Structure formats: structure tokens, C-alpha cells
Amino acid sequence: MRADRVRSFGAQSLNLRLNRLGDEGCRLLLDGCKENASLARLNLSCNAAEAEVAQALLALLPCNAALTDLDLSANALDEAGVRLIRAALESNSTLLKIDLRLNRAEPDTVGAIEELAKRNQLAHQRTLRRAQDGSRAHSAAAAS
Numbered sequence: 001m002r003a004d005r006v007r008s009f010g011a012q013s014l015n016l017r018l019n020r021l022g023d024e025g026c027r028l029l030l031d032g033c034k035e036n037a038s039l040a041r042l043n044l045s046c047n048a049a050e051a052e053v054a055q056a057l058l059a060l061l062p063c064n065a066a067l068t069d070l071d072l073s074a075n076a077l078d079e080a081g082v083r084l085i086r087a088a089l090e091s092n093s094t095l096l097k098i099d100l101r102l103n104r105a106e107p108d109t110v111g112a113i114e115e116l117a118k119r120n121q122l123a124h125q126r127t128l129r130r131a132q133d134g135s136r137a138h139s140a141a142a143a144s
Contacts, residue, residue: 013041017071023052030056034063041069045099054081061088061095069097077103082110089116096121 021029026049033039044053049072060067077085082105089095098117100110 010038012038014039015041015043016047017043018046021047021049023048023050023076027052027056030060033067034060036064037066039066042067043071045071045073045075047075049075049077051078051081053077054084058084058088061085061092064092065094068094070095071099072103073099074102077105079105079109081105082113086113086116089113093120093123096124 016029019025021044026044026047029044030053033042053072053075054077072085077100082100082103085098085100086109089098096117098113100113103110
């Protein structure tokens with residue numbers, strides 16, 4: 001799939017595990033995801049992703065509201081790259097799950113990213129509860 005087609009790609013899930021995309025291929029794909037409004041799950045594990053992917057995520061995560069699950073496990077992301085991903089996740093509230101196992105980052109940094117994803121999960125659950133409560137209140141008012 002060409003990276004420029006990712007913008008209009010309509011699927012909700014894309015599994016590119018073990019596709020040998022390399023750093024540049026993963027980056028091109030992530031660049032195309034900036035304007036994609038449907039892709040919720042992306043698996044880029046085992047693709048030799050490095051620093052370019054971290055830079056692409058720094059640009060993608062603040063502006064993409066669709067992506068909720070990202071697997072970057074078993075790549076070659078180093079500590080500096082994972083810190084960039086952490087910085088990107090600071091301004092993202094929609095990514096609920098990120099897998100960074102088997103990279104070259106410190107466990108504390110990976111743990112901090114997992115905590116940010118948990119923060120997003122809790123906020124998402126609160127939003128769902130409020131929506132359900134509002135729907136019940138609207139139904140009760142309509143029934144009266």
C-alpha cells in the first residue's frame with residue numbers, strides 16, 4: 001500500500017507485523033495516517049523501526065484522533081526515540097494501548113508511556129459513562 005493512500009484508507013485495523021518495512025517505510029505509513037479518520041489499530045511490530053518512526057509519531061499523535069491501539073514491539077527504538085513517543089503521547093488523549101516491548105529503551109520510560117495510555121483509558125471510560133448517563137436522563141425525561 002502506498003503511503004499517500006493511507007489518508008483515505010477506510011479499514012479500522014491494519015496488521016503489518018513482520019513486513020520488513022524498515023524505518024523509512026514505517027515513517028511514510030505514519031505520515032499518511034495524520035489525516036486518516038478511521039484507522040484505530042495499527043501493528044508495526046517486528047519491522048526494524050528506529051528514530052524516524054519516533055519522529056513521525058511526534059507529528060502524528062497530537063493530531064490523529066482515530067488511532068487507539070499501536071503495536072511497536074520488537075523494533076529497534078532506542079531510549080531517545082521512546083522519549084519522543086512519550087512527549088507525543090503527552091498531548092494525545094485517544095491512544096489507549098501502546099506496546100513497546102522488546103525495544104532498546106529503559107523500562108522506566110516504557111512504564112511512563114504505559115501510564116499515559118492508562119490515563120487515556122480512564123478518561124475514555126469516564127466519557128462513556130457520562131454519555132450513558134446523559135442518554136438515560138434524556139430517555140427518562142422523554143418518557144415523563
